Amino acid sequence: MSNLGRGAGWNKALVNYAKTVDPKRSLDPSVLVACDEKTITIRDGYPKAKYHYLVLPRIPFQLEKAAAVRDQVHQDEQQGSSKETLRVSGGRLSLGPSKSDRIPPFHLESLESVLASPHCEQVFSALRRSRDVAVDLMRSEMVKDRQDGRSWDIMSGFHAIPSMEHVHLHIISNDLVSEKLKNKKHYNSFRPDLGFWLPFEEVESYVHQGLKKLPKGKKEYESLLKSPLVSFRDGSVHSNLPGLKAHLLSCWEGEMSKASGGPGSSPPPSSSSTPPQPRQAGDQSRLKRKSSQATSESEDEVVLRLKR
């Protein structure tokens, strides 16, 4: 388990987390945020903002039987199979969990494979539940960490083309202020207004519409990562990363110091953001300036301890 960052197997780290049998026992509390029957939420190992979690469907992922039959019906309809086949698969007699009641692990390899899976509704249903929990936990953590008890926008979404194996939902504070944000690809992959970042609700709506793949192709998404360094805050263009990072820090500090609507006031807990309209390079705006462990029976077992 030594080659986490570099070397062969670097892209398997999240699969290992997803396979954890007893996360509360075997994962360090500094890593584990929460878990339930279907998902596990961890802290991102290289956070690209002040707060950054990952929600992973667990392996094995147990299917709800009634829903699994619906999945099968849906799949059969799409494939035009006979009702005879449907009766056999849907009417199978079985008692208790069995291997055939689990999502085949390869369906969970990536966002693309989840979308293509007949079980994507169940995966997204579990992700939504855990997303909501994770956002609440992150907000609590923000409040706890600040003397003034403020919190700010939290985004949840996917990278259109992920690098790490196993589908993972990013939950990330919308500041993008982090020492670990080191290159253009990092920034553009989380820029909410570019198109590589896919808000959770957007992908969820694809699932509900029955769309089985993303609207754009791989090459198209990848080309977005090479876009110039445009601030998601005000559309300003930056000629290098250190300059952009200084700008992002000052924007966040500004947001934190401006007058608020009162004690405890914070932005609505929406997880998407509405960015400003991109501004044309060359106009007169600022350009290129140098530089508590839950007990066993709860639905969502919250592991993150919130100190008062």
Next chain:
DNA sequence: GTTCTAGAAC
């Protein structure tokens, strides 16, 4: 000379 980017890693 220092800062910054971007490609190799067996």
Next chain:
DNA sequence: GTTCTAGAAC
């Protein structure tokens, strides 16, 4: 994905 670092850019 990360780390390391050569050499481009300033």
